[in-house]
Amino acid sequence: MAETLAAAIDRVGSAVDLLRNAQARPTIFPVTAEFSNWRSEQLSWRRSVALLDQSHHMTDLFITGPDALRLLSDTGVNSVQSFAVDKAKQFIAVNHEGYLIGDAILFFLAENEFDLVGHQMVIDWVQFHGETGDYDVTFQRDGNSIVRDGDPALYRYELQGPNALALMEAVTGAPVPPTRFFHMATFTIDGVQVRSLRHGMAGQPGFELFGPWEQGERVRDALLRHGEKFDLVRVGSKAYSSANLESAWVPSPLPAIFSGHDTDRYRRWLPAASAGSLAGSLASERIEDYYVTPYDLGYGRSVAFDHEFIGRAALEAHAANPQRQKVTLVWSPDDVAAAQRSMLEPGTPAKYIDFPKARYGLYQVDRVLVGGVDVGISHDAGYITNEQVFASLASIDNAHAAPGTQVEVVWGEEPNSAKPAVEPHRQVRIRATVEPAPYSRFARENYRSDAS
Template sequence: MSLSAAEAIAQAGSAVEYLRNAPARPTVFPVTPEFTNWRSEQRAWRESVALLDQSHHMTDLFISGPDALRLLSDVGVNSFAEFPAGSAKQFIAVNHDGHLIGDAILFHLDEGRYDLVGWHMVIDWLQFHGERGDYDVTFERDGSSLVRAGDPALYRYEIQGPRALALMEKVTGAPVPHTKFFGMADFEIAGVRVRSLRHGMAGQPGFELFGPWADGERVRQAIVEAGDEFGLVLVGSRAYSSANLESAWVPSPLPAVFTGEGSAEYLAWLPAARIGSLAGSFTSADIEDYYLTPYDLGYGRSVAFDHDFIGRAALEAIAASPRRKKVTLVWDADDVAAAQRTLLEEGVPAKYIEFPKARYGQYQVDRVLVDGKDAGISHDCGYIVNEQVFASLASIDVAFAEPGISVVVVWGEEPNSRKPAVERHRQVQIRATVHPAPYSRFARENYRAN
């Protein structure tokens, strides 16, 4: 019988002890790592058009029933005053103390039927409250291909880049109707109905296409054939995993589920396999020191105090004076090179810096210093080919969040944890400079602005 999260944490002694030494290997997207090479594949979504397969690594939670919308409204910080069928939004949830659980994309597919798609953290939280609360709802859960037996329920493809619109018009044989950011539209491709979400995952023009799995290969072949004249590039999991650095989305903040109201019952419900792992130089025995708020990650504009939801009162107090701001940190090239050079020198090297994405736990939390004092935390980090920089997304104290400020990122663990992805290494300090998030001007002006 599999352990619950509560049992696994009790055996380890604390949530921090379990997470820092979690036996799970790093998450691997179960699709082809590279079709050509990740550098050329990253360039495609900036220079031509890229096709990314999102069918296998995310969880879908289909929600239906008379109380589906009430459940979503009770758990989510978003406004649901206007959310008609055929629309989507970034769904965000917090705990009773206003600390972030996570986010995912919520599709209102048809009247009274919804699909919450993304990492499992916020999906687990919603499903728990739906099952334990007084809600007349039905859940159909389709896990990722890492845990599911059989094929996915839906295929999900991303077409991304400056030639995405031209490719869509060719493959559909008709002008693409104007669709606002995060709006949905239906198309016909290869004789089948295809649903779409208008957005740009890496800050470039894009369409997320989805439909029944049985139609997936037919649709994919039509896209590939039509894409030849536009320089279509197939993108594998290595490049795909780094796309969030350009759009400034932090994919896996540590969920605030380990303390507070209802946490004991939730952890008893949650399987230990879905706890996750904690990596990075920031260390504290108090798990709450790792918690974030929506404002730390730039989600403040999605918070709507037009309805009651879990954590509303606490979040109203936090909203009055946000402590941190999301920024991009561009790491000093000489310091990154020096850290990598230690692999070729005698002695204990620095923690290996993987390219293009250097995260080595599900929740990456590295210290950020100003004048030797803690000034925030660094999250996902990796190499952006299109900018030729190594960068991380960070939540920085507002006093130090202005572009141009110099900070230091502490890289590596002390002491080294027992996670499988952690080799014997020493900590190093890497200088970095604060920049806006997203770092790309195009993404800031044409993606986030919408």
């Protein structure tokens, strides 16, 4: 029988020690790393049209039954009052203390039929409550290609960029009907029915296409064939893993499952292999110091207090006095170069900064300082070719979140942890400037611009 998370924490002695020294390798997208090079591939979703294969790196949880919507309402902060077939939303869950469990995309496929798609953190949480609560629901889980045997249930392709709309009209042979952000439509591509979610990344037009796996190759070939005249670029895992930096989405904040009311039952249910790994310069022994609220990550617009849900009372208190907000930190070119240059100099170097994404654990949590005092945490960090900056997404105290504020990011671990991706290194401080999130003005002004 697989070890549970509760048993693993008892064996190691603390949740922080378990996560900081986890032997799991950093999360990878199990698709081709680069079709050309990640720099040109990043440019494509801003300049022409990018084709990204989402079929392999996410988990699908298909939820069916008469109580499916009630389960989602009870576990999610989102309103379901106007939720209907052919709509989708960013589903967000918190624990009883109002701290974030995680987020995923929720598709309303048919009456009493939903697909929750994303990283496993929030998917595990919903499945646990569905299986242990009084709900008439059934689950069909399709893990990502790292853990699954065989092919995925669905193919999932994403088209993004200024030429995406023209390509869709060419490949379907008809005008694309107006579709609001996060609403779905059905198209025919090469004789195959394809469902599409109106999506966006970095403020550009986008479509997420999905259907039965066995039809995926036919759909992909049609996109490639028609895409030639629209400068279609296939995007590999390196560029794709960095796309969130432009849209300012934090993909894997540490889930608040390691303490709090009624989470002990969950830790006894959850396999230890699902715990993940913790990286970064924040080295508190108090696990709560790694938690974030939805407001820390800019999710306030998705919170609706029109229904009862796990954590509602606590979240209302957070909403009344949010302490932090999401920003972009643009790192000093000189300090990034100095950290990299240290690998070519005598002595212990700085922690290696990988390009285009520098995350070396599932949960990246680095200290952010002003005048030597902690003022927040930095999450994902990486290089944005379209802006020619190295940047990270961060949750910063309100008093220091104004654009132009100068901060320092503490990069590297002290002491060095035992994670496989951690080499002997020394900590360094990297100067950074607070900027809006998303950093790109085009993305800020156009992302969700037609949402209802």
